[in-house]
Amino acid sequence: MNLLDNTINGIHILTIDAPQLDYAAADDFKLGVANRVHQGADRLILDMTQVNFMDSSGLGAVVACMKLVGDPKRLPLCNVAPPVLTLLKLTRMDQVFLVYPTVQAAVEALQP
Amino acid sequence: MTMVGSRIELRIPGNHPESVRLLGVCLKNLSLTVFDPQGATEIELAMVEAVNNSILHAKPGASDIQLTFTLSPRGVEIDLQDEGRPLDPGILEAAGQRWDFDPSDIQNLPEGGMGLMLIKKLMNEVSYRHENGRNWWSFSKFHPSATLTQAQDTRTTIAGP
Numbered sequence: 001m002n003l004l005d006n007t008i009n010g011i012h013i014l015t016i017d018a019p020q021l022d023y024a025a026a027d028d029f030k031l032g033v034a035n036r037v038h039q040g041a042d043r044l045i046l047d048m049t050q051v052n053f054m055d056s057s058g059l060g061a062v063v064a065c066m067k068l069v070g071d072p073k074r075l076p077l078c079n080v081a082p083p084v085l086t087l088l089k090l091t092r093m094d095q096v097f098l099v100y101p102t103v104q105a106a107v108e109a110l111q112p
Numbered sequence: 113m114t115m116v117g118s119r120i121e122l123r124i125p126g127n128h129p130e131s132v133r134l135l136g137v138c139l140k141n142l143s144l145t146v147f148d149p150q151g152a153t154e155i156e157l158a159m160v161e162a163v164n165n166s167i168l169h170a171k172p173g174a175s176d177i178q179l180t181f182t183l184s185p186r187g188v189e190i191d192l193q194d195e196g197r198p199l200d201p202g203i204l205e206a207a208g209q210r211w212d213f214d215p216s217d218i219q220n221l222p223e224g225g226m227g228l229m230l231i232k233k234l235m236n237e238v239s240y241r242h243e244n245g246r247n248w249w250s251f252s253k254f255h256p257s258a259t260l261t262q263a264q265d266t267r268t269t270i271a272g273p
Contacts, residue, residue, distance in 0.1 A: 020133055053156070063221050064223050066221065071218070086150075091229075093221075096221060
C-alpha cells in the first residue's frame with residue numbers, strides 16, 4: 001500500500017496509490033495515515049481516485065483513521081468510485097464521512 | 113480452477129489474502145454475463161467478504177478454501193467450504209440486526225462486524241452449516257427478472273452439525 005503526499009493551502013492530500021483498499025492492504029493503510037498524523041498532518045483529504053474496490057476491512061481502516069483525527073472535516077474523502085460509495089451507503093458510513101467529487105472541491109470546503 | 117458447463121470450481125489458499133482480490137475480479141466478470149455492473153459489483157463485494165471471513169477463521173494448516181460458482185437461469189449460486197473454526201449458529205441470523213451507531217460519535221464508530229451484514233444485504237439467500245469439520249456456505253443472487261417470490265428478500269438458513 002503506497003500513499004502519495006501533496007499539500008495544498010496547508011491541507012495534506014493523501015492519494016491511495018492502489019486500485020483496492022481491502023483486507024490485505026488495511027493495516028498498511030492505517031499505519032501510513034497514522035504516521036502522517038503523528039508527523040503533524042492535522043487536516044487531510046483522502047483522494048480515492050485510483051480505488052475501484054473497497055471491502056469492509058478497508059472501510060474499517062478508514063474509520064480507524066477517522067477516529068485518529070477525530071473530526072470528519074479533518075479527513076474528507078474525494079473522487080470516490082461508485083462501488084466504494086455503495087459500501088459507504090450500505091454501512092451508513094456515508095452519514096459519517098464528508099465526500100467531495102474532486103480534491104479541489106474538498107480543499108475549497110475546508111478553507112476557513 | 114475447474115470449469116464444467118456453467119459451473120466453475122476454484123480453490124483459494126487460506127494463508128494468502130492477496131489472492132482474494134483476484135478472486136473478486138474473476139467473480140465480478142463472470143457475474144457480468146448475467147447481471148448489470150451494479151449487480152456484478154454486489155456479488156464481488158459479498159464474495160470477497162465471505163472469503164475474508166473464511167481466512168479470518170482459518171485454522172493453522174487448514175486446506176484451501178473451495179468455492180463453486182454456478183450460473184443458473186435465475187442468477188448465480190455460490191457454495192463455499194472451508195476447514196475453519198465453526199461459527200456461532202446464531203451469528204448469521206444476528207448479523208446486521210444490531211448495526212446501529214451514532215454517526216456523530218466518532219470515537220465509538222464500529223470498525224468491524226460488517227462482513228456478514230453486507231453479505232445478507234447483497235445476496236438474496238444465505239445459508240450456513242458446520243458438518244464433518246467443515247463450514248459450508250451457500251449464497252444465491254437472483255437476476256432481477258427472476259420471480260418476485262424468489263427475490264423478495266434475503267432468506268437465511270442455519271443448520272447445526
